[in-house]
Amino acid sequence: MKIDLKQLSALHHGSIPFEETIDLREETLYGAKPFQSPVQLSGEVSNESGVLRLKGTIKTIYSTACARCLKPLDILLTAQADMVLSDDPDAVEEDDLFVLTGDSVDPADVLVPALILQVQMTYLCKEDCKGLCPHCGADRNVTDCDCEKKQIDPRFAALRALLDEGE
Ligand SMILES: [Zn+2]
Ligand SMILES: [Zn+2]
Numbered sequence: 001m002k003i004d005l006k007q008l009s010a011l012h013h014g015s016i017p018f019e020e021t022i023d024l025r026e027e028t029l030y031g032a033k034p035f036q037s038p039v040q041l042s043g044e045v046s047n048e049s050g051v052l053r054l055k056g057t058i059k060t061i062y063s064t065a066c067a068r069c070l071k072p073l074d075i076l077l078t079a080q081a082d083m084v085l086s087d088d089p090d091a092v093e094e095d096d097l098f099v100l101t102g103d104s105v106d107p108a109d110v111l112v113p114a115l116i117l118q119v120q121m122t123y124l125c126k127e128d129c130k131g132l133c134p135h136c137g138a139d140r141n142v143t144d145c146d147c148e149k150k151q152i153d154p155r156f157a158a159l160r161a162l163l164d165e166g167e
Pocket of ligand 1 (some may be wrong): 021066068069070071124125126130131141
């Protein structure tokens with residue numbers, strides 16, 4: 001949704017609210033498509049004594065998996081933005097400055113980057129997730145496989161042999 005700024009610029013004070021749901025299902029991040037839920041945007045674009053500003057909130061469910069046990073995880077992700085909109089083509093984009101490319105603004109162009117900044121590289125289902133067994137793939141949060149013991153046994157056997165030699 002594009003918001004026409006010509007009308008707003010003509011006013012000394014005024015604002016145009018926005019509220020929309022966008023689809024980012026095809027968006028790729030870290031090799032996955034994590035935005036499978038609708039992405040909700042709301043806020044307003046205002047003109048305060050000639051300064052155009054966009055304030056808004058974006059939220060969605062981020063679909064990912066635990067980095068250790070691969071269990072699917074739904075993370076509630078939200079971000080806020082409060083940006084001055086500049087039509088100066090020489091202006092440098094900053095944290096709180098968005099450079100316009102025409103006389104309209106699409107709130108998604110401002111808010112989606114803010115949302116992506118909130119994404120962590122990895123998520124865990126719980127702080128002390130035990131992960132999957134590297135040998136048999138069992139989820140160690142729910143089962144105790146005996147791979148660990150089998151891995152240790154040969155070393156004990158070697159130690160045993162050394163001790164036996166010494167006798
Ligand atoms: Zn986990
Ligand atoms: Zn195992």
